[in-house]
Amino acid sequence: MTTPTLTAQLRLDLRHRLRPMSGRNPDEPHRAVTPLELLYDLTYVIAFAAAADELAHALFVGEVGSGIGAYLFAVFGVSWAWLNFTWFSSAYDNDDALVRAAVVAQMVGVVIFVFGLPVSFEDAAHGGSPNNMLLVAGYIVMRVPLIALWLRAAREDPTHRRTSVAYAVVITVAQLGWLLTTVPGIPAGATVVAIVVLAAAELIAPLVIERRYGRAPWNAGHIAERFGLLTLITIGEVIAGTVAAVGALVAEQGWSVAAVAIVAAGLVIAAGLWWAYYLIPSRTILERWPERTWGWRYVHLPLFGAIAAVGAGLHVAALGVEHQELSLLQITLALAVPVACVVVLVFLIWSVLMHSMDFTHVPLFICNLVPLVAAVIIAAVVDAGAPIDLEPGGDLTALVTVIGLVSLSCVIEVVGHELVGYSHTLQAAKRHLLEPEIDERHAEAEGAEPSA
Structure with a gap:
């Protein structure tokens, strides 16, 4: 790097006086978050x-x-x-x-x-x-x-x-x-x-x-990175909130099977949601088709709230275990409902981004929801309307089971996307790449018919 170039770069990096606001290049490649x-x-x-x-x-x-x-x-x-x-x-x-x-x-x-x-x-x-x-x-x-x-x-x-x-x-x-x-x-x-x-x-x-x-x-690629990073940080808050809530529980009662289950669930759920979200190729697709940014961005509004609500559900589980004033069904719904919302929204973001309602995704989608439904059913069967009882012979096994089932939903989400979602995403992208060529061929054919 020459001296004038180095000086110009340092001036850009270190001196923040007024600069022209003439608009960024919407097609600037590899633009990064500041x-x-x-x-x-x-x-x-x-x-x-x-x-x-x-x-x-x-x-x-x-x-x-x-x-x-x-x-x-x-x-x-x-x-x-x-x-x-x-x-x-x-x-x-x-x-x-x-x-x-x-x-x-x-x-x-x-x-x-x-x-x-x-x-x-x-x-x-x-x-x-x-x-x-x-x-x-x-x-x-x-x-x-x-x-x-x-x-x-x-x-x-x-x-x-x-x-x-x-x-x-x-x-x-x-x-x-x-x-x-x-x-x-x-x-x-x-x-x-x-x-x-x-x-x-x-x-x-x-x-x-x-x-x-x-x-x-x-810049569509820049927006994709901004949304992705806010999603990532929000998932990180799920872990931070879970640790804080379980920390209060442990300080009050010491370590227990229930506390370990909640911490493990928080980590598995957070990792699963992060993995599943980043299996959506947002930046690659939006840079090629920036007009899709509109629908894609609006679906993120409820997604941010749903992810944060997962943290709230884990917090409710910790409070329920600490005070034993909530029923097993209440704890299960607080966990399962926001996780189900995130699963649905991830599927919707993929569909909006790829301009595809791929019905071969439906079995995978249902498989993601089955553990959540099973968790609610088990909680409803075990729950007698009374506060949860974690004494020996009580509801501890059922609590660990429903927490495990909610976590399993996120694992299925990741494994399913890795095994099935990858090929479906490729197929959807190839379809859209071929559409202009097909339209062009149709136009050429229609134009050739009169002359024939």
């Missing part, structure tokens, strides 16, 4: 973990419906704010001082949002709306810096000015809407309806904007 983006992602995973902890507590005390509702609201807020900045950074991140300051400001918003979660779950448990001023304030702080960034992009990138302005306007209007949902005196039912409408409008707006004004210069 340390700033990783720091940003870690902050959001803390919010997922906090929401999962609140969900675990709600399930443990029997506030199932309200807890799930508040959790879904929290997960949407965190996921959607993260996704919006990821979209922008893929198109315009220049890593200068203003971008870094905007990222830090959004991270402050995440912290405020986390402090509003206990109030959200408490209000929902008492029949109120899951949103509150602190929660909405955090959400708005996460979003407002993005308005300034889109306006800056509109000024410095004339080619995509209308797209950038449209994003800034939509985000501004949406934040005003969220702020209005905190006005005192509005009935809880009306607030929930307004929340659903606002969320739906936010989900639809980017599709309308880029269809009407053109695509922002986001």
Whole structure:
């Protein structure tokens, strides 16, 4: 490397004064996630973990419906704010001082949002709306810096000015809407309806904007890596949460068969989900067919929440064993339902990515769910509606069995994808590669017929 080249590279790496925000190359190969983006992602995973902890507590005390509702609201807020900045950074991140300051400001918003979660779950448990001023304030702080960034992009990138302005306007209007949902005196039912409408409008707006004004210069491969890494970090939080929950159990009661089973299940489930997710060739396919990014990205929104909920389920299992106030069926459902959701969503992500509803996948899909259904059936048969009894001759064997069955589902997911999913993915990709050639041949044939 010559001296001028080295100097230029060091200036780029170490000096973060204002740089032009002219738009990144959407076809830039091998584009990697930056340390700033990783720091940003870690902050959001803390919010997922906090929401999962609140969900675990709600399930443990029997506030199932309200807890799930508040959790879904929290997960949407965190996921959607993260996704919006990821979209922008893929198109315009220049890593200068203003971008870094905007990222830090959004991270402050995440912290405020986390402090509003206990109030959200408490209000929902008492029949109120899951949103509150602190929660909405955090959400708005996460979003407002993005308005300034889109306006800056509109000024410095004339080619995509209308797209950038449209994003800034939509985000501004949406934040005003969220702020209005905190006005005192509005009935809880009306607030929930307004929340659903606002969320739906936010989900639809980017599709309308880029269809009407053109695509922002986001990089499909970069987005695939960002989503994959957030998925990975969220899975890591499952392990961290399990260790913390079982640590509290061990401190109270010492090591037991149940504690070992929960820790082992957490590790097996986390490893299985990680393995299965990365068997989906997201970056390879999206770089070739970037238009598939839209559907693919939206399926990730519930996936993040489902993975974090797996951690909540393991936490509930630890609490159930520690206090012995939950039934075996309650513990089993807390574990099996989120794992089943992740299995379904992984299958759906593959289908959306590959543009294929491969029905030969159905037997594998069913095999993944069979252990989960079996775990619930065993728990229902053993459960007498009473709290779990882990004394000799009690429910310990059944508890270990259902935990093992839930873990087995993730093992089957991995083995099945390795044995069957690989060939199906190749077949689906080859089909799409051949489609343009087939269409071209049909067109040539139709054009040749008149002349003949």
